[in-house]
Amino acid sequence: MDLKNITSEVCKVAIEGGAFLKRERLIFDKNKIEEKNSHDYVSYVDKETEKILVKKLAEILPQAGFITEEGTADYAQEDYYWVIDPLDGTTNYIQDYAPYCVSIALMNKGEFLIGVVYEVCRDECFYAWKDGGAYMNGKRISVSDTFQMNKAFAGLDLPYNDKTYKPVINHLLDSLYGKVSSVRFCGSAAMALCFVAIGRYDMWAEAFLKLWDFAAGALIVQEAGGKVSDFAGNAGFCDNHYIVASNNKLHSEIISLTSGYQDKLS
Known part of the structure; x- marks a missing residue:
């Protein structure tokens, strides 16, 4: 083929x-x-x-x-x-x-x-x-080479499951706002992943996604040199709806913020 x-x-x-x-x-x-x-x-x-x-x-x-x-x-x-x-x-x-x-x-x-x-x-x-x-x-295109959290441009998004996700987004905002370069909301998971792939975002996370939300973008990130995982850092992210993407250099940092919520969102 x-x-x-x-x-x-x-x-x-x-x-x-x-x-x-x-x-x-x-x-x-x-x-x-x-x-x-x-x-x-x-x-x-x-x-x-x-x-x-x-x-x-x-x-x-x-x-x-x-x-x-x-x-x-x-x-x-x-x-x-x-x-x-x-x-x-x-x-x-x-x-x-x-x-x-x-x-x-x-x-x-x-x-x-x-x-x-x-x-x-x-x-x-x-x-x-x-x-x-x-x-x-x-x-x-390729992901960014940012390796310092205080220089990172972070993306987050707000899934429709607001009551379940509210503790997570509050935690992420509290952990990132004022400690990274900036935080932005995109409104499109596919585009947020492409923003990671081209280096506009250094990292991004969202939950309660469907396969059609992230399948194309995830491959683009990976082929651009980035990393995609679930909230716990596992590579088998297709099996669930929690997605973290980064330039690879900052992946452990964002996973340290999301990993505790993987089971709570199941």
């Missing part, structure tokens, strides 16, 4: 999906928003974008199944499968607030093969394939 060429084709699909998001944003109707769970929104745009992506990706790799956020396609235990988030950062999109993106990963029996994340607002396409490095708009 030529992963490099397939990645190139997937980038085109992601950009096409992003173009649809951009067009629809000009005429977006907030009255058509649905609430899946408390403060967890979906719109017709998410669903229609996903249909576009599924159709195009099925042409690239007909034997692959699909794991998608909006459930417009099926996974029947195929060895190869696409993992799709058609609009990561839906709340940002609703508010016309950057960033938001299309996220596509290809996996084989649990292994990441391809990751593509297209950020619509800045027209930035991040991508990677297994053992091929990480790129943004054709240029090789």
